[in-house]
Amino acid sequence: MALKAKVESLDGIDASLHDHYVEQSGAFVLQIEGIREHPETTALRNALERVRREKTELSDKLTAAEGRLEGLPDDFDADQYEELKVRAEGGGGGDADEQVQRVKDQYDRKIANLEAKHQREVSKLQGDVQTKDSLIQRSITDAQLTAAMDEANIDPKHKRMLAPYLKSLGKVKVLDEDGQLVAVVETDMGEVPISKFVADWAGSDAGKEYVSKATGLDSKGSDGRRIEGNPFAKANWNKTEQGRMITADRAKAERLAKAAGFKDLDAAARAREPMAA
Numbered sequence: 001m002a003l004k005a006k007v008e009s010l011d012g013i014d015a016s017l018h019d020h021y022v023e024q025s026g027a028f029v030l031q032i033e034g035i036r037e038h039p040e041t042t043a044l045r046n047a048l049e050r051v052r053r054e055k056t057e058l059s060d061k062l063t064a065a066e067g068r069l070e071g072l073p074d075d076f077d078a079d080q081y082e083e084l085k086v087r088a089e090g091g092g093g094g095d096a097d098e099q100v101q102r103v104k105d106q107y108d109r110k111i112a113n114l115e116a117k118h119q120r121e122v123s124k125l126q127g128d129v130q131t132k133d134s135l136i137q138r139s140i141t142d143a144q145l146t147a148a149m150d151e152a153n154i155d156p157k158h159k160r161m162l163a164p165y166l167k168s169l170g171k172v173k174v175l176d177e178d179g180q181l182v183a184v185v186e187t188d189m190g191e192v193p194i195s196k197f198v199a200d201w202a203g204s205d206a207g208k209e210y211v212s213k214a215t216g217l218d219s220k221g222s223d224g225r226r227i228e229g230n231p232f233a234k235a236n237w238n239k240t241e242q243g244r245m246i247t248a249d250r251a252k253a254e255r256l257a258k259a260a261g262f263k264d265l266d267a268a269a270r271a272r273e274p275m276a277a
Contacts, residue, residue, distance in 0.1 A: 048132040144183040147259035148198035151230035232260035234274040
């Protein structure tokens with residue numbers, strides 16, 4: 001049975017899967033690595049781009065239509081135009097000024113109707129775009145927050161409880177930096193990447209108690225706490241551990257490399273030193 005992306009309660013969910021859900025706004029949301037590559041997320045991004053293109057095309061069409069309709073009556077045709085022209089030049093009976101005003105009134109009504117219709121369509125498109133933007137930003141924020149907690153070596157048993165708390169400590173938003181969507185937190189010192197924000201918090205008196213404790217040397221003589229950290233980050237930079245992780249779990253290595261500031265895993269693998277803090 002497929003895992004549900006969002007549930008109101010963890011009742012009925014296998015206990016071994018509880019750590020994969022994070023409580024958000026009174027519900028539990030499944031955390032997914034590689035969310036941007038998920039087919040439904042890709043479809044959502046494509047739909048968002050299509051809506052934005054359609055909005056631009058609609059605006060361009062309205063501008064073009066206004067240019068073509070300028071000065072024309074609502075039911076304009078060539079015969080009426082020629083008749084009006086003759087009368088305006090005094091070649092036929094009737095009050096030319098009155099007929100010109102009637103044409104102007106018809107035109108004004110048509111423009112008003114077009115503008116009202118355009119505004120309704122734009123409002124609907126804006127609502128659709130805002131809804132899709134919010135969903136994408138939440139997904140990116142949650143994914144990068146999870147990676148930041150991994151990098152800061154937060155004990156896994158605390159992650160579900162800490163995720164909404166950490167987001168409440170500052171205003172989180174997603175920025176487009178050179179084609180990459182990056183979650184940042186607004187603080188009194190300005191905007192900082194969410195990875196640095198979580199790392200700073202983990203090093204504070206309030207956050208230290210949630211950091212995984214050192215486990216001593218494992219069977220290979222490695223420092224357990226260092227291994228649990230991010231070997232791509234400046235504080236835990238370790239080319240040997242990077243190679244081991246790339247071989248064992250490339251998806252996790254990719255995620256931690258990006259969390260440490262690298263554009264992608266290949267860039268991290270080629271690097272001889274960590275990214276500057």
